[in-house]
Amino acid sequence: MTLLRDERLAAAFDQAARRYDTLVAANPGYHAHLRRSARRLGLPHRGRGLRVLDLGCGTGASTAALAAVLPDARITAVDASAGMLERAVAKPWPPGVTFTRARAEGLAEAGVDGPFDAVFAAYLFRNVTDPGAVLTTVRGVLAPGGRLGVHEYALGGRRVDRAVWNLVCRGIVQPAATALGDGELYRHLRRSVVEFDTADRFAGRLRAAGFEAVRVLPLPGWQTGIAHTVVGRRPRTASGAEG
Numbered sequence: 001m002t003l004l005r006d007e008r009l010a011a012a013f014d015q016a017a018r019r020y021d022t023l024v025a026a027n028p029g030y031h032a033h034l035r036r037s038a039r040r041l042g043l044p045h046r047g048r049g050l051r052v053l054d055l056g057c058g059t060g061a062s063t064a065a066l067a068a069v070l071p072d073a074r075i076t077a078v079d080a081s082a083g084m085l086e087r088a089v090a091k092p093w094p095p096g097v098t099f100t101r102a103r104a105e106g107l108a109e110a111g112v113d114g115p116f117d118a119v120f121a122a123y124l125f126r127n128v129t130d131p132g133a134v135l136t137t138v139r140g141v142l143a144p145g146g147r148l149g150v151h152e153y154a155l156g157g158r159r160v161d162r163a164v165w166n167l168v169c170r171g172i173v174q175p176a177a178t179a180l181g182d183g184e185l186y187r188h189l190r191r192s193v194v195e196f197d198t199a200d201r202f203a204g205r206l207r208a209a210g211f212e213a214v215r216v217l218p219l220p221g222w223q224t225g226i227a228h229t230v231v232g233r234r235p236r237t238a239s240g241a242e243g
Helices: 006-025 030-039 061-069 082-089 131-141 159-179 183-194 199-208
Strands: 051-055 074-079 097-101 116-122 142-153 212-218 227-233
Touching: 006 082, 006 159, 006 183, 030 061, 030 116, 030 142, 030 227, 051 061, 061 074, 061 097, 061 116, 074 082, 082 097, 116 131, 131 142, 131 199, 142 199, 159 183, 199 212, 199 227
Parallel strands: 051 074, 051 116, 074 097, 116 142
Antiparallel strands: 142 227, 212 227
């Protein structure tokens, strides 16, 4: 199969939205890993007075992680899938959390304006048509010195990383998803990881897009070498030097 993109991918997520939380809950450490990546943004305690963009929020798991780590921040959560967003909005949220339907490439058209103190993107970049263009958009909505945290399945580059990913997907995830009627989406998700950048290559994309202080940080458990947090910062000055 070819990878799903744009409207086809959003439609597949719409269809799977009702069952999505059930499937991801079976992933050991899923929510704890999101909270770990949110902490790796390195923002001040509780996030008081900060604006944070959750880009590609899905059913709100990443939003919940941000709200847990930064309970005093104002969090704007966006997603392109109406079905996923509907599930997210239906959950209880603190007053500082708002949701908007928007594509990662179309924030301005949807009225999502910066500057944000941080952008968090979980499981997003391997699913967009042009990751470089989205990084440019993200850099544009960040305040000078603003942080980017990417929580992503981006393989570490060893053969065993790819082998474990394929084994888990083909042996566990895809059969369960197929039984629930969401096989096409989860076949796409497996391939999207295999065909995406390695973690180090993705870090190179951040540097090429003008981010500094870029680091690749592994996540623990069975996902070691498979899932990573990649963090970076928009320079405080146009030259990239600290002002």
